[in-house]
Amino acid sequence: MKIATWNVNSLKVRLHQLLDWLNTNHPDALCLQELKLEDKAFPEAEIQAAGYYAAFSGQKTYNGVAILSSTPPEDVMYGIPNFADEQKRLIAATVKGIRIVCGYFPNGQAPGSDKFAYKLAWLDALTCWLKAGALPMHPNIVLAGDFNIAPDTLDVHPEWKGEILVSPPERAAFRSLIECGFIDAFRLFEQPEHSYSWWDYRAGSFRRNFGLRIDHILVSQALRDACRACAVDKAPRKLERPSDHAPVVLELASK
DNA sequence: ATGGCGCATGGAATGCGA
Secondary structure (H helix, E strand, O other): OEEEEEEOOOHHHHHHHHHHHHHHHOOOEEEEEOOOOOHHHOOHHHHHHOOOEEEEEOOOOOOOEEEEEOOOOEEEEEOOOOOOOOOOOEEEEEEOOEEEEEEEOOOOOOOOOHHHHHHHHHHHHHHHHHHHHHHHHOOOEEEEEEOOOOOOHHHEOOOOOOOOOOOHHHHHHHHHHHHOOEEEHHHHOOOOOOOOOEEOOOOOOOOOOOEEOOEEEEEEHHHHHHEEEEEEOOHHHHOOOOOOEOOEEEEEOOO
């Protein structure tokens, strides 16, 4: 079973890269973020033609999340329960017996800003719901997406300056998620030095590997022993007109 | 090496991402 996450930064612009990627990689489930389109513009026909079902929650211009799957997604849920939010940042579905939660975590702009407060409130609501609701109900659960948090020094280019994505409150919120009962699947495996998932479009950042690891796949304790591999796929970041994020791919042993 | 790119909106210039 292969589960992946990819912030495509506009599904409209990246559709053909996405279809190529599906055709090459054949994931069982793919979490997408930053669709940047309304549901009525979601390219459902093209995705169906590629052999995939889709559950999606989009809006104009910003945000938007989806879960693509090779079998019909079950029990689709939109948004964080009991957290009023105009921004479409969370969708969950069950695929082949695995509960999959796909999140586009707020960026936060800068510590002290209103957007930063929203980021921490969003993280708190997510953590409370996972701990009290989703994890007890679904022992086999995966939380995947663009977390907009680089959890450790290892996840940040040594010359990265600035607070956002790496600040103590953001990292504390990430640890709180882990403490609910999740494992960072990427760190279960040996990885290349300086492994990142996002590189700024500017200043030749990708060429210099000046990046951050902010896209993650967390698995519940019950799934730990099923993890077989987890890696960043840098290939799409090398294409013409790429997303600034690369996909992260998890392989689970089939039951 | 982060004002410097790319995307969306709207039809130029601005907001936003990370």
